[in-house]
Amino acid sequence: xxxxxxxxxxxxxxxxxxxxxIHAKLDGLCFFRHxxxxxxxxxxxxxxxxxxxxxxxxRNIHTTVEGSQQLGLFLASIVASYLFTAILASIMQARVSxxxxxxxxxxxxxxxxxxxxxxxxxxxxxxSLRRERxxxx
Amino acid sequence: xxPLAGWTLWITGxxxxxPALDHVMHLLxxxxxxxxxxxxxMLALWLGHSDRxxxxxxxxxxxxxxxxxxxxxxxxxxxxxxxxxxxxxFLVDDSVIRESARRAAETxxxxxxxxxxxxxxxxxxxxAATGVWLGNRTxxxxxxVLATLWAVARFYAGIHFFVDIAGGAVIGILTALFISKIFxxxxxxxxxxxxxxxxxLYLA
Numbered sequence: 001x002x003x004x005x006x007x008x009x010x011x012x013x014x015x016x017x018x019x020x021x022i023h024a025k026l027d028g029l030c031f032f033r034h035x036x037x038x039x040x041x042x043x044x045x046x047x048x049x050x051x052x053x054x055x056x057x058x059r060n061i062h063t064t065v066e067g068s069q070q071l072g073l074f075l076a077s078i079v080a081s082y083l084f085t086a087i088l089a090s091i092m093q094a095r096v097s098x099x100x101x102x103x104x105x106x107x108x109x110x111x112x113x114x115x116x117x118x119x120x121x122x123x124x125x126x127x128s129l130r131r132e133r134x135x136x137x
Numbered sequence: 138x139x140p141l142a143g144w145t146l147w148i149t150g151x152x153x154x155x156p157a158l159d160h161v162m163h164l165l166x167x168x169x170x171x172x173x174x175x176x177x178x179m180l181a182l183w184l185g186h187s188d189r190x191x192x193x194x195x196x197x198x199x200x201x202x203x204x205x206x207x208x209x210x211x212x213x214x215x216x217x218x219x220x221x222x223x224x225x226x227f228l229v230d231d232s233v234i235r236e237s238a239r240r241a242a243e244t245x246x247x248x249x250x251x252x253x254x255x256x257x258x259x260x261x262x263x264x265a266a267t268g269v270w271l272g273n274r275t276x277x278x279x280x281x282v283l284a285t286l287w288a289v290a291r292f293y294a295g296i297h298f299f300v301d302i303a304g305g306a307v308i309g310i311l312t313a314l315f316i317s318k319i320f321x322x323x324x325x326x327x328x329x330x331x332x333x334x335x336x337x338l339y340l341a
Contacts, residue, residue, distance in 0.1 A: 005169060008169070008173070009173065009176075012173065012177060013177065013180055016177050016180050016181050016184075017180075017184065019181065019185070020180075020181050020183075020184035020185035021184070023185040023186065023187060024184055024185050024186055024187050024192065025187045026184065046177070050170075050173075053169070054164060054167070054170065059167055059168075059169060060163060060166065060167055060168075060245070060246050060247055061247055062247050062248075062249065063168075065168075066168060067210065067257075068210075070168070070169075070172070071207075074173075074176060078176075078180060079340075082340065086339065108336065108337050108339075109333040109334075109336050109337040110333075110336065111336065112335065112336030112337075112339065112340075112341045113184065113336070113339055113340070113341060114189050115339065116339065121339055124339060
């Protein structure tokens, strides 16, 4: 049950990230260039994960996945899903363009995911490193 | 027996009469379905705003709501540690209520054996709804609807008395108000540091 729940959260949050990325214009998290395709992917991921989870077995049974364990699994799963999204988007976008050439203006702890509007996770990290090097010089 | 215990007899009397309703309740009462929907809404709020300042504000709201969920669950644990005023509806002495609730729980859910008051589900769901509502009325209203559906489903399944649900909702709402309006602003700059750490890790 714990693994099933982890997979459910992982896939459904993947869908949420894709839909949220369109609204927030976070191109660095997008898998697709067309927003419509991305919407469809996001909705299918959410519905598919919920459909699989609730139709594959009877889930109204007493399990050990409750309370704090459910919270822990949820947090681990959304972070894993976020990292998967950011890394996969970085790899996919690196194949079509090389964004993030110049160092960013602000510090990362101020910019946050705003960075992902212009570049991918890998691009953002590289940009931060270049900036640090430039500051040292 | 708690006050309004007779309401359990009334609502569990519907179980088995409309199979379509039982199917819907079977999904709504689940331990994962509505909590996951609420968390996914909060996750979408966390990321889904293009304006940086508005996103920062809503992220603070979501962080406060998340802390409210955790603290309200802790409050329930504390209450359970000191008091267990009445058993689950399917364990009470009154045989009419007990058998009706037992049949409902068997059909819709399972037999949980942790303390019934206050409803853990209602507490955390209403804490989440109130926490989010303070920063985003629309999303908060949607979560209130989900919280109410979850609470009604648990009442329908005969695993809680009405007082358990109402008590949980009140505890959740009050905890969220306390956390969001009093506690979190007082512990600044800790929430700001957490947000900076999240930004550093590309999480916020």
